[in-house]
Amino acid sequence: MTRRGQVDQGTTDQRLLDSAGSADWVHTDPWRVLRIQAEFVEGFGALAELGPAIAVFGSARTPVDHPDYELAEQVGRRLVEEGFAVITGGGPGAMEAANKGASEAGGASVGLGIELPFEAGLNQWVDMGINFRYFFARKTMFVKYSQGFVVLPGGLGTFDELFEALTLVQTQKVTSFPVVLVGTAYWQGLVTWLRDTVFAEGKISAADLDMFTVTDDLEEAVQLMVRARAGAIETPEAERPE
Numbered sequence: 001m002t003r004r005g006q007v008d009q010g011t012t013d014q015r016l017l018d019s020a021g022s023a024d025w026v027h028t029d030p031w032r033v034l035r036i037q038a039e040f041v042e043g044f045g046a047l048a049e050l051g052p053a054i055a056v057f058g059s060a061r062t063p064v065d066h067p068d069y070e071l072a073e074q075v076g077r078r079l080v081e082e083g084f085a086v087i088t089g090g091g092p093g094a095m096e097a098a099n100k101g102a103s104e105a106g107g108a109s110v111g112l113g114i115e116l117p118f119e120a121g122l123n124q125w126v127d128m129g130i131n132f133r134y135f136f137a138r139k140t141m142f143v144k145y146s147q148g149f150v151v152l153p154g155g156l157g158t159f160d161e162l163f164e165a166l167t168l169v170q171t172q173k174v175t176s177f178p179v180v181l182v183g184t185a186y187w188q189g190l191v192t193w194l195r196d197t198v199f200a201e202g203k204i205s206a207a208d209l210d211m212f213t214v215t216d217d218l219e220e221a222v223q224l225m226v227r228a229r230a231g232a233i234e235t236p237e238a239e240r241p242e
């Protein structure tokens, strides 16, 4: 309250409705925090009722005529046939292929896109899409709303997603979370390095090498997801660690 000529800065409503003045505040960290919060709210709201889902990762650069494209498409299709929703990064290449397989099989085909300096947009086979500004908010959605990861041949983005999952499994932040690398020839070099260098030098334990499965058999990958879901159903949520 101000009386008798004390400084009058107007009301908060006046300042709210005043469109003149600097808009620099849009680029301040407190405002960013609200945008980050909004991404979590939107993601949680959109995905809460998705049901059991598997995230499929792989190269954004896989060409349509590459065998990995067909592989990703089949993975998407088979996961839907087993009652899973399919979540991808919503981009081109292997993501597009997995979304195509899922969509054509009549299942939930989800794309969690990311704002990039070069505009790509969600691929045409995403039937439920969210575009994120922040990588870390998007990455939370992949883990929170999927029950396992199928990882197809990919580059840095795919490695990032793979190693985030493995770190969360290793530190028991997620339990009963199968990670399957499909494509033995492609992944062999990484697996050999993990065993012969990382494990040999004591940077990971032997058990860490069992946190993922490498296969060429997409059916094996799908059945690992099915079995993990059955295991998760058998363990009541109240009994699972927080």
Ligand SMILES: C/C(=C\CNc1ncnc2c1ncn2[C@@H]1O[C@H](COP(=O)(O)O)[C@@H](O)[C@H]1O)CO
Residues within 6 Å of the ligand: 056, 057, 058, 059, 060, 061, 088, 089, 090, 091, 092, 095, 112, 113, 114, 116, 120, 153, 154, 155, 156, 157, 158, 159, 161
């Ligand atoms: C490179 C091109 C487009 C990139 N567009 C992407 N859209 C959505 N998600 C992406 C994109 N690029 C990478 N990702 C994420 O990382 C993984 C693939 O990365 P990689 O380096 O290609 O392996 C993928 O799973 C996404 O989540 C134009 O060609």
